[in-house]
Amino acid sequence: MDVNTELNTSRVATVMATIRQRIAGRNLTPGAKLPSVRAMAKASGVSTSTVVDAYERLVAEGVILSRPGSGFYVANQAAPFSLSDIGPKLDRAVDPFWVSRQSLEADDGDLKPGCGWLPPSWLPETGIRRALRTLSRADNRAFADYGSPLGLPPLRQHIARRMAERGVEASPDQIMLTESGTQAIDLLCRFLLEPDDVVLVDDPCYFNFQALLRAHRARIVSVPYTPSGPNIELFSQVVAEHRPRLYITNSAIHNPTGATLSPVAAHKVLKIADQFELTIVEDDIFADFEHTPAPRLAAFDGLDRVIHIGSFSKTLSASARCGFIAAKPEWVDALIDLKIATTFGGGRLSSELVYKVLSDGSYRKHVEALRSRLSEAMFNVSAKLKNLGIVPWLEPSAGMFLWCRLPGDVNAADVARAALERKIVLAPGNAFSLSQSAQNFMRFNVSQTLDARVFDVLRDTLRG
Ligand SMILES: Cc1ncc(COP(=O)(O)O)c(C=O)c1O
Numbered sequence: 001m002d003v004n005t006e007l008n009t010s011r012v013a014t015v016m017a018t019i020r021q022r023i024a025g026r027n028l029t030p031g032a033k034l035p036s037v038r039a040m041a042k043a044s045g046v047s048t049s050t051v052v053d054a055y056e057r058l059v060a061e062g063v064i065l066s067r068p069g070s071g072f073y074v075a076n077q078a079a080p081f082s083l084s085d086i087g088p089k090l091d092r093a094v095d096p097f098w099v100s101r102q103s104l105e106a107d108d109g110d111l112k113p114g115c116g117w118l119p120p121s122w123l124p125e126t127g128i129r130r131a132l133r134t135l136s137r138a139d140n141r142a143f144a145d146y147g148s149p150l151g152l153p154p155l156r157q158h159i160a161r162r163m164a165e166r167g168v169e170a171s172p173d174q175i176m177l178t179e180s181g182t183q184a185i186d187l188l189c190r191f192l193l194e195p196d197d198v199v200l201v202d203d204p205c206y207f208n209f210q211a212l213l214r215a216h217r218a219r220i221v222s223v224p225y226t227p228s229g230p231n232i233e234l235f236s237q238v239v240a241e242h243r244p245r246l247y248i249t250n251s252a253i254h255n256p257t258g259a260t261l262s263p264v265a266a267h268k269v270l271k272i273a274d275q276f277e278l279t280i281v282e283d284d285i286f287a288d289f290e291h292t293p294a295p296r297l298a299a300f301d302g303l304d305r306v307i308h309i310g311s312f313s314k315t316l317s318a319s320a321r322c323g324f325i326a327a328k329p330e331w332v333d334a335l336i337d338l339k340i341a342t343t344f345g346g347g348r349l350s351s352e353l354v355y356k357v358l359s360d361g362s363y364r365k366h367v368e369a370l371r372s373r374l375s376e377a378m379f380n381v382s383a384k385l386k387n388l389g390i391v392p393w394l395e396p397s398a399g400m401f402l403w404c405r406l407p408g409d410v411n412a413a414d415v416a417r418a419a420l421e422r423k424i425v426l427a428p429g430n431a432f433s434l435s436q437s438a439q440n441f442m443r444f445n446v447s448q449t450l451d452a453r454v455f456d457v458l459r460d461t462l463r464g
Helices: 003-024 037-044 048-060 098-104 125-136 153-165 181-192 207-215 232-242 263-275 297-301 329-343 348-359 362-387 412-421 452-463
Strands: 064-067 071-074 175-178 198-203 219-226 246-249 279-283 306-311 323-326 401-405 441-445
Touching: 003 037, 003 048, 037 048, 048 064, 048 071, 098 207, 125 348, 125 362, 153 175, 153 323, 153 348, 175 181, 175 329, 181 207, 181 246, 181 279, 181 306, 181 323, 181 329, 198 207, 198 232, 207 219, 219 232, 232 263, 263 279, 263 297, 279 297, 297 306, 348 362, 362 401, 412 441, 412 452
Parallel strands: 198 219, 198 246, 246 279, 279 306
Antiparallel strands: 064 071, 175 323, 306 323, 401 441
């Protein structure tokens, strides 16, 4: 193949991939009209003949149909819904699934400074084993029967007490257990969103907020995050302009920045929320990492506009899945119905296990030790990254994440791809950024960044 033919073939493939992706992500639904050849050529920066070639090949594959005189349409037989195209690991675009897929699919020996959880050896193994032994002797309903829809009462009481320590007042009957924090958000999206509703997120934000919102076909808008919360001026503008139904955020330890919401920002966010009837989902999953409790929106608001969620994946176990939703009493009944519709009973065994570990006196000691260990790791990793010219955006007061700027104008996605070839999973900034404005940033999980190989690979890849 000569160079020109090769170039043209790859352009045709790119146009085909773009259309397939739009169909897979439901941006183009069955029966929808494709962009005209001329428009597609202009948008993709290729010639019209390249687009014609690509469209004809997609017709031959049965993906689209040609209606002479009218244009091209998505074939009615839709491929199964896919939120992202599955491709070879290294070729994946840096999208909101990038970090999750690379971290969850990594081999045992791979290093994962980009992942969002602690190494298993940092979790309370002894407490979990003890709880498993106790459970093995429990009444067999604990491991054979469905749980009640609201969930294990003593665990809900325990959660209510812990929330009260952070100023969030809720009775145990306002707390519904879920399979996880992720399922809590999923249920709330089902509960609150109509198709095409707008949802506001922080920029950057936890990438799975975007992934999950895409699954709900929501329209997502974002506001830049500052070290003390969302940029309030822009927040107010975006809310006034787009009238989002929901705002999803982390107040205490923000993922990925490690920032903490200030009381002033919390007050202003709630004022705007009141003015525009905005509901807020406050995801408090990192609560147990805090040395001193930061302000919670749910505490100021008394669970009126704010729904508070959490889980135990980060400090107890991501395998024994258990999360919760705390909401105003009027909403709890409908949430129970939704939980029954989508999962029937709760995962009783997990909640029994989590309760046993939490109520065992050793859990408090475990989290205290964890906080010190994370502070130490934060200090050491931060210093080593700075030696490489990788500078934290802020020094977080707690938690496991360091959100860092790479030296010069290095593209984090390129660094992450190069590191992946050497079995190191990194978290490039744009996976967290709806506006794609974080290409020079990288999130590091300090608990997973202690191996010297990480810094060797970073040094090599930064050199290019
Ligand atoms: C901010 C945030 N929310 C929710 C989750 C998911 O929580 P769970 O494991 O309970 O589904 C994560 C996991 O990384 C997270 O970082």
